[in-house]
Amino acid sequence: MASRRLLRRLAALAAALALALPLAACDAGTAHQGSIALLLPDAKTARYETFDRPVFEARVAELGDYRVTYANADGDAAKQQQQAESALAAGTDVLVLDPVDSRAAATIVSQANAQGVPVIAYDRMVEGGRLAYYVSFDNEKVGTLQAQALVAGMDAAGRGDAGILMINGSPTDSNAAQFRAGAERILEDSGLRVLAQYDTPDWSPDKAQDWAEGQITRFGDEIAGVYAANDGIAGGAISALKAADVTPWPIVTGQDAELAAIQRIVTGDQYMTVYKALTQQAERAADVAVALVRGEEIAAPMQVDGIPATLLDPVPVTVHDILNTVVADGFWTVDDICTAAYESACRAAGLLPPAG
Template identity: 55%
Template sequence: MKITTTTKTVVSAAAILLSLGTLTACSNAAESQEGDEDSSAPTIGLLLPDNVTERYASADKPYFEEKIADLCADCKVLYANADADAAKQQQQAESMLTQGADVLVLDPFDGKAAAAIVNQSIQQDVPVIAYDRMINSPDVSYYISFDNVKVGELQATALVKRMKDLGLPDDAGILMVNGSPRDPNAAQFKKGAHNVIDKSDLTVLAEYDTPGWKPAKAQNWVAGQVTKFGDEIKGVYDANDDTAGGAIAALKAGGIDPLPPVTGQDAALSGIQRILAGDQYMTVYKAFKPEAYKAAELAFALADGDSPKADSTVKTADGDEIPSFLLDPVPVTAGEVQSTVIKDGLYTVDEICTDAYAAACKENGIT
């Protein structure tokens, strides 16, 4: 009896230990599998250039993250904004590489300086996608943006036509408020604008490249031109909505009445509201969702070892051809707000038609 009891006890103990061992093994296997899944899921870095441009926080970042999550629930997105500082963007990229980024999607504050980021990334076998702005490096994997020369041409064409429709003299004076001299896209906008303006008889009274796209810089410069030229200013070519806001503030403060037609770009919420209110004439709508979505798709494909075929090529400042995807920009005046930014879901009617703009919305048929 004693021997039998002892045998049963040993067998039971062995069974318990075996059961516990099995459970432990299962638990370890699950943790290992979860860890393997986490480690194998791509990490993608998104680097944006500044905080003064409204679109980056409101559209580019959330759309990009949304598409990555749709493509890969376990993927990790590292995000940083350079706050208009090339050195800071370099540090942010280095940090992402240290954290194990598999791909960098880089919208450079300075297209020339950002070549150093590409060089460092390539040394670590991390591909780089130039997002919205070109990077002056032959090693960029893809460039995704809009036809930026066309953007400038659309802006200038709208300005020339509006001034003609207002019955202004063919040689009427205009100001040109261009973008940042460190942004490669700004040079393309400027080129496109001059393609049109230089063929017209309009007189360019003065021209300014706005450091960092900062609205305050644009406002200060335009204020000086109002003091100098006054009512000679019959139109303003402005490269984007944020600096247009600064220009318009300076025109108002300087007593220019009526306000001359002012162009813009990016379909910023504040720009759309100014257009409906009659302070700004037009903007150029660049559909940020398809741009951000395409960048996310390319980033995920590269992380997965694929190399999708590009639609076209675009040259860097040094003439190197980069596989590219270019989207079409769309001019927007008050009559197109409903059929563009509202229809595409960029903004809701409630977001646009706040109390301050309710009457303007009603006047333009947006309710």
């Protein structure tokens, strides 16, 4: 469920669009100012349907009468290829592409280039073709923040020389390699022992859980921490740890500040996540896409491999940071987090006042 602030914003937009419908109906010949295709990679990662898509569509609608066609590839690179080809055949003016497979998606970019259609790489870089813009986060920093929190949490628990599992992201995601690189730089000097590591196909929580179950059988209570590359993977690992009743409870990282992850942090099942301002990311991509449709020059704060880019800063979140990060930004509200099942934990964590 999206944050209430975002839901109110989207509801207001829907109302405005509803009021505009009679005017559009009176002039059936009025054409859109242009079309934009938004291609997202999967539905297993909650953020895409909860934040990225609705925020992007809302921002485009605020900027003018542009048609947004949307497709989710469900983790299938071949399906995403077909979706891109359909969008290009339909005459889209701009592609906003978050690739399932960063290398395979170079074909999509090349096809768009051949038709003069600019491509924005969204969240993940595409390894080939000519990109018009890149919007993402500092991905190596994400891994650095995760590993720093993991080390700090294990030091605080008095297990600074213990063993950890590394459950990385998808091997076809260029970001996953950057997360891992940032984390490994910290872990190499930490004194922690990496017992085993795994690249999770399709970022699948189920596959992460299955792998973690095997490692728990193998290593048992040697596992004092789990580097989990995102919150979905963290959820899978935590399910495996709970099923095996692992004690003492390991330190577990994450990323994306999913609601379920924030609630796990409140209860102590997950130690941290990384909050990324997805609203800013989606709105920046929408702004750039509309500017490209209009043929406007785009000012970029930096370049990445010669590509104009915006890289936003990730922020670590432990139980002590929830109020001044995700709640302060309106990403989640206290009411979103502190449902009846979490009320007691929320009071203990200081998100709600003491009872009575």
